[in-house]
Amino acid sequence: MFPYKIKEDFYYVGVNDRKTELFERIIPIPYGVSYNSYLLVDEKVVLFDTVEMSFADNAIEKIKIALNDKKIDYLIIHHLEPDHTSGIKIYLNEFPEMQIICSKRAKDMLDGFYGISDKIITVDDNSELSTGKHTLKFIYAPMVHWPEVMMSYETTEKILFSADAFGCFGTLDGRIFDNFIDPSIYDKYIEEMYRYYVNVVGKYGVPVQSTMKKFEGLQINMICSLHGPIWIDSRESIFKLYDRLSRYEGEKGVVILYGSMYSNTEKMAEVVARGAYEANAKVILHDVSKSDISFMITDCFRYSGLIIGSPTYNGTIFSKVQDILERLELRGLKNRTFGSFGSYTWGGIAVRQLNEFSEKMKWDTVGSVEVKQSMKISDYQNFYNLGRSVGEKVAGL
Ligand SMILES: Cc1cc2nc3c(=O)[nH]c(=O)nc-3n(C[C@H](O)[C@H](O)[C@H](O)COP(=O)(O)O)c2cc1C
Ligand SMILES: [Fe+2]
Ligand SMILES: [Fe+2]
Structure with a gap:
C-alpha cells in the first residue's frame, strides 16, 4: 500500500536522493541517500521531520495521501541540518496550522537559518506529548552530531525516532524495513552505516555514548532513523555497532x-x-x-x-x-x-x-x-x- 504504513497509525513519508554526488559536498554517495520522515495520524497528527528542499513537494504528496484530509497539528524537528530542514518553508506553506516542537537549541537555529520564530514549543528530556492513543517522550541527544539534536520515543509501539543516529547512506528502493532486504543488499547498508558514522558522527564518540545510556531500560522495537532503513530485526546489532564505534573499538x-x-x-x-x-x-x-x-x-x-x-x-x-x-x-x-x-x-x-x-x-x-x-x-x-x-x-x- 502507499504510502508505507510502518505500524498502526504510523506512515513513512520520506524521499530518496539519487542526484547528490557528494553528501555535505564532501562524502561520495554512490548508492544515494534517503531523507526519512514519518507521520503519526492519531487524534493529534504529528509529522516527524521534513526533507531536503528539492524533494519537499514529493514528500508532501505522500503526506497528503496518508492524511486523508486531516490537518497536521505538530511538526517535530529532531535535527536542524539542512538535509532535513531546507524544505521547511514549503511545508509550512502547505500546512500553516502546524506547531513546531523542537529543542531550545533548535529554536535559535530555526530563526538563524530560516527566520522562523512563531508557533514553536521547546521541549527537553522530561517533556512528553500525548496524541490520543500514543505518547511521545523526548530524549535530548546533544552533539549526535549537532548541538540541537533530540530523539523521540513512542511508548506503545516502542519506536525510537533517532535523528541521524543509526542512519546510513543508500536509497530505499521500494523497501523500508531491514528484514525485507536481500542479504547482499543488506550488507551494503551496513557498510554504508559505518561510512556514515565515521564521516558524519565520528568525532562525537562521547556524546553517542551518553545518549545511548539514556536508552537503558527502554524497550525499543523499532529504530526510525533519518537516513536508511527502519531497523527491526537488526536493532540489537545496530546498537552494538554504534557502541563499538563510539568506544573506538576495532x-x-x-x-x-x-x-x-x-x-x-x-x-x-x-x-x-x-x-x-x-x-x-x-x-x-x-x-x-x-x-x-x-x-x-x-x-x-x-x-x-x-x-x-x-x-x-x-x-x-x-x-x-x-x-x-x-x-x-x-x-x-x-x-x-x-x-x-x-x-x-x-x-x-x-x-x-x-x-x-x-x-x-x-x-x-x-x-x-x-x-x-x-x-x-x-x-x-x-x-x-x-x-x-x-x-x-x-x-x-
Ligand atoms: C616531489 C618530490 C619531493 C621529494 N622530497 C623528498 C625529500 O624531501 N626527502 C627525501 O629524502 N626524498 C624526497 N623525495 C624522493 C622520494 O622520497 C623517493 O624518490 C622515494 O623513493 C619515493 O617513493 P615512491 O616510489 O614510493 O614514491 C622526493 C620526491 C619527489 C618526487
Ligand atoms: Fe546531520
Ligand atoms: Fe542527516
Missing part, C-alpha cells in the same frame, strides 16, 4: 594505507600485506591516491590494525597520507595497533613523523621500516615481519 583486521609516487613504497606495501595476511588477519589495502578518503577513514575506524606507508615528500609525509592523518586526529581515533614504512632518497623523515603521530594518538606502535630508495632483496623479510607482527597482535585480540 574489529580484527589490518588496514594498510600507502602513498607512492613511483611505486617503491607500493612494493613494500604488498610485502607488508602478505605478512599481515599470513598472521590470519583480514587485510584491507588502499593506495591513498586511488581510494576515496571517506572509505579509508571508515576502514581505519572499523579495524584495529593500521599500517601506514609514505615516501618522504618535500621533507615530510606524502600529502595525501597527511590528509588522512588530519581526519583521524580530528575524530580522535583511539586504540590502534600501528606500524609504518616508507622510502626516501636523501633524508628519511616521513616514517619518523608517522611514528610521532602514532605517539600523539597514543597508539601502540609495534614496528616500522624505512629504506633508502628501492627495497632490496635483503629488505623483504623486514617488511613481511612488520605486517606479520601487526597482524598477529590484532588477530590475537
Whole structure:
C-alpha cells in the first residue's frame, strides 16, 4: 500500500536522493541517500521531520495521501541540518496550522537559518506529548552530531525516532524495513552505516555514548532513523555497532594505507600485506591516491590494525597520507595497533613523523621500516615481519 504504513497509525513519508554526488559536498554517495520522515495520524497528527528542499513537494504528496484530509497539528524537528530542514518553508506553506516542537537549541537555529520564530514549543528530556492513543517522550541527544539534536520515543509501539543516529547512506528502493532486504543488499547498508558514522558522527564518540545510556531500560522495537532503513530485526546489532564505534573499538583486521609516487613504497606495501595476511588477519589495502578518503577513514575506524606507508615528500609525509592523518586526529581515533614504512632518497623523515603521530594518538606502535630508495632483496623479510607482527597482535585480540 502507499504510502508505507510502518505500524498502526504510523506512515513513512520520506524521499530518496539519487542526484547528490557528494553528501555535505564532501562524502561520495554512490548508492544515494534517503531523507526519512514519518507521520503519526492519531487524534493529534504529528509529522516527524521534513526533507531536503528539492524533494519537499514529493514528500508532501505522500503526506497528503496518508492524511486523508486531516490537518497536521505538530511538526517535530529532531535535527536542524539542512538535509532535513531546507524544505521547511514549503511545508509550512502547505500546512500553516502546524506547531513546531523542537529543542531550545533548535529554536535559535530555526530563526538563524530560516527566520522562523512563531508557533514553536521547546521541549527537553522530561517533556512528553500525548496524541490520543500514543505518547511521545523526548530524549535530548546533544552533539549526535549537532548541538540541537533530540530523539523521540513512542511508548506503545516502542519506536525510537533517532535523528541521524543509526542512519546510513543508500536509497530505499521500494523497501523500508531491514528484514525485507536481500542479504547482499543488506550488507551494503551496513557498510554504508559505518561510512556514515565515521564521516558524519565520528568525532562525537562521547556524546553517542551518553545518549545511548539514556536508552537503558527502554524497550525499543523499532529504530526510525533519518537516513536508511527502519531497523527491526537488526536493532540489537545496530546498537552494538554504534557502541563499538563510539568506544573506538576495532574489529580484527589490518588496514594498510600507502602513498607512492613511483611505486617503491607500493612494493613494500604488498610485502607488508602478505605478512599481515599470513598472521590470519583480514587485510584491507588502499593506495591513498586511488581510494576515496571517506572509505579509508571508515576502514581505519572499523579495524584495529593500521599500517601506514609514505615516501618522504618535500621533507615530510606524502600529502595525501597527511590528509588522512588530519581526519583521524580530528575524530580522535583511539586504540590502534600501528606500524609504518616508507622510502626516501636523501633524508628519511616521513616514517619518523608517522611514528610521532602514532605517539600523539597514543597508539601502540609495534614496528616500522624505512629504506633508502628501492627495497632490496635483503629488505623483504623486514617488511613481511612488520605486517606479520601487526597482524598477529590484532588477530590475537
Ligand atoms: C616531489 C618530490 C619531493 C621529494 N622530497 C623528498 C625529500 O624531501 N626527502 C627525501 O629524502 N626524498 C624526497 N623525495 C624522493 C622520494 O622520497 C623517493 O624518490 C622515494 O623513493 C619515493 O617513493 P615512491 O616510489 O614510493 O614514491 C622526493 C620526491 C619527489 C618526487
Ligand atoms: Fe546531520
Ligand atoms: Fe542527516
